[in-house]
Amino acid sequence: MKLKPEDLDKISQRMKATTILREGAGSAKITVHMGTCGIAAGARDILSAFLKSIEESKADDIILTTSGCAGLCSREPMATIELRGKPPVKYVDLTKEKVERIFKEHVQGGEVVAEYALAIGSERVS
């Protein structure tokens, strides 16, 4: 296939979905904590709920990823939301319904959903 100048953008757009993740440069990063405790408390459902919200929103610059236990096992499932340039916010005791609201208000709207949030910021690492 011989390319026309505008084809570059099409290829680029198509590839974005796979490459954006690697650059770690999205507008928001959602980390679902999937330690053993998180998985037992239903983190996998939370992950798919976030995934569904992202797909529905058609946003292409949101990074969804998983990590380990955040240390507060009794409040799982947990997720951390980081908007670019803002400190991370940890949410606890998540349900699918809470995810929908957090996604809409915080990830897309930029307003922290205070009633579900545990804390802003992270522990100091060494």
Place this chain on the structure above:
Amino acid sequence: MNLMVCTGTGCVSNGAFQIIDALKKELIRHNLEREIQIITTGCNGFCANGPIVVVQPDDIFYQMLTVKDIPFLVEEHFLKGRPVKNLMYTPGGDQTPVPKMHDIGFFKKQRLIALANRGIINPEEIDEYIARDGYTALRKVLADMTPDTIIDEIKRSGLRGRGGGGFPTGIKWEVCKKAHGDEKYIICNADEGDPGAFMDRSIVESDPHSVLEGMIIGARAIGAKNGFIYIRNEYPLALRRINRALEQARDYGLIGENIFGTDFCFDVKVNRGAGAFVCGEETALIRSLEGKHPQPRVKPPFPAISGYDGKPTNINNVETWANIPRIINHGADWFSSIGTESSKGTKVFSLVGKVNNTGLVEVPMGITLREIIFDIGGGIKDNKAFKAVQTGGPSGGCIPEDLLDMPVDYESLTKAGCIMGSGGMIVMDEDTCMVEVARYFLSFTQDESCGKCTFCRIGTKRMLEILERITQGNGEEGDIELLETLAKNIIQGSLCALGKTAPNPVLTTIKYFRHEYEAHIREKTCPAKQCKSLITYKIREDKCIGCGLCRKNCPTQAISGEKKQVHAIDQNLCIKCGVCYDSCRFDAIEVQ
């Protein structure tokens, strides 16, 4: 999640492909093969610590992996989400492992232009390059720029040749464009031959399309229809990737007839070099391309006027080409804002020798040698003291500690008697004998001299003989001065840069480490205790407990002694291999 597995030559020889197979197997076992993709990338630059896997988007850096680590890694990190600390990079001994790639000192001080895509894209997929703005510079050039505005942009950027000479790239292009001739040629010099240098190989391996795009833009600027990539046959992976890149680019109509549907046509051939060092010299390279015996010729006329087949030819190094698309995309002002007054942009160095983090680094011009060696390189191995750094490969010079705060740019290095060269950087510690270093590098250039100029052919031979004599303890008063005279004449009497720079290692070691030469000649000792003819191994009676380990290990049975009695070395049998020194656990062997 994406697992970026480095498949540069360094990591492949450390078993990267076995790691990939093991990862695939484990991912399937845990039903994770859909959620987690394995991406093969080019060299990360941190070659000493391969095989390397970077987990994105979390930017977690795993190093020195073995197949045995994989089941545990997959289960812990990818299934349970607990990154495995003991497989991460640890900065020296007891400090906590550093998980984030960009928190590692080695990566933190680097600024990537030529290597911007390293470790991020799969070099064998053109679409991944396009996703990172690949070929948009070419599109811009064809749509909005004339050959003159392209050349003007490159001139204003201040880009200078990265192959060693440092000649302004834009001016080179301009001369070639203005030269008369119905046919013109573009050449990419990928005949990297310095011992310990692997910048060009790594760029071609990790981002071949950037080099190709640069060449196409260059062809547009000077009006060339054909190009060559002259690449070493000893670089099989780079060869495969550049060939694959050409194939894909041809498929997309980015090389060949009517690029992007315009009337611009340009095609590229790959030519494999047979490993002669002198072929890195442009006129010798062109003769080799023409199928002739590779010998440099008198310049002028420069290749830009009369090159391949007597036609105007523009020849640039791999790294220079890789810079071109970024300059077009980001603009000359952006590029010239990086670096120093006379040296703009970044330079890729292969940092090797006695540093903790050996590998490939790209740094802004003007950074100090100290920052490169101590901040990026992580300091000297085994806590030894720094002695010298050799830049520019066998034609470069050795820089001592008191010049470490010197900024790295073309002029400062030349002033110190060194050259930027293609970017080899060899770090030496206190255990390195500078006379031996000079002898080693001169033996390389002596061997690689093409023999055309008498001074280079015979003069370097005489210098080598003198250096050999000095390291063997047969140096005489006046040898240093004789070396200096010979060096001066060789520099004057040689046509090409090989001869003109061959004496550099000798001259700089005499300049900065004259006392070592004098110790060899006058006292017949080697201060670094490396020259075998000038040292003896002895056993200290107060420390030897008679364990017999050295006796067992000695390859020439030169050590004798009863159990639990002090041992002794028979100097007539000793070949000074140092095995006894390495095997003794009680520091009872000393070198004098």
